[in-house]
Amino acid sequence: MGLGKLLHHHEEHADAGGTIDRPRAYEIFGSIAFLGGRRAAFTRVAAAARPRAGDRVLDVGCGTGYLSRIMAPVVMPGGHVTGLDPSPAMIAYATRHAPAHCTYLVGEGQHLPFPDGSFDLVVSSLAVHHMPAAARPEALRQMFRVLRPGGRLLLAEFRPPANPAARHLVGALSGPAMRHDPRDLLGTFIPDAGFEVEAEGNLPYLLYYVRAIRP
Structure with a gap:
């Protein structure tokens, strides 16, 4: 799948949900979309999640495992990262590139196959907009369920540029993923699922995050 078809795929599934099944094309697209700053962007997302040594981490909608x-190195020694994604192709790619403790x-996300209280930290980056709209509340309830009491949640999503012309251009290139306000996308799902929101705000590279705690 070329980059043009990958972008069209983003456009097609919008609120109906869908998977991305071409990991190599996705990796190329990610490098281009972040203008060479992809690692810096995701390092900031990881820092916002505040992982600690020994944490059991779940990455929902992990894609290629980036x-x-x-x-993974931050939760060592003693920690472990589990990635979950609906695309077998993405999981195969992530597994081939996995560190020993991943x-x-x-x-x-709406059917997490883990017992209650299995994780210390759940993260999900640029994944909620891929879920069917009707499944998003249940996905948040599942994230709450698999966290231990006191466990943390970090969601990161795209945010549209403030400038209307730039917003139109980015939306035309990226499809619906960046046409929404992430606060509208997430709605009240996080507190409705039982979480207490601890912090939220903008990150570089047109990202927005919410960090919350399971009481």
């Missing part, structure tokens, strides 16, 4: 590979599974 964020989980950045977080594992990857095929699955959906």
Whole structure:
């Protein structure tokens, strides 16, 4: 799948949800989209999540495993990162590139295949907009369920540029993923699921984050 088709795929699934099944094309697109700053952008996302040594981390919608590979060294010694994505192709790619203390599974955010209280930290970056709109509240409830009491949640999504002309241009190139305000996308799902929002705000490279705690 070329980059043009990958962008068209983003356009097609919008609120209906969907998967991206061409990991190499996605990696190229990611490098281009962040103008060479992809690692810096995801390092900031990882820092906002505040991972700690020994943490059991779940990355929902992990894609190629890019964020989980950045977080993996931070949770050592004693920690582990599990990545989950609905695309078998993405999971296969992530597994091939996985550090020793990372594992990857095929699955959906609204059907997390883990026992209650399995994780200290759940992260999800640029993934909520890929979920079917009707499934997003349940995905947040599932994230709450698999966190231990006192566990943390970090969601990161695109935010549109403030300038209307730039917003129109970026939306035309990227499809619906960057046409929404991330606060509208996430709605009240986070507090409705039982979380207490601890912090939220903008990050570089047109990203927005919410960090929350399971009481």
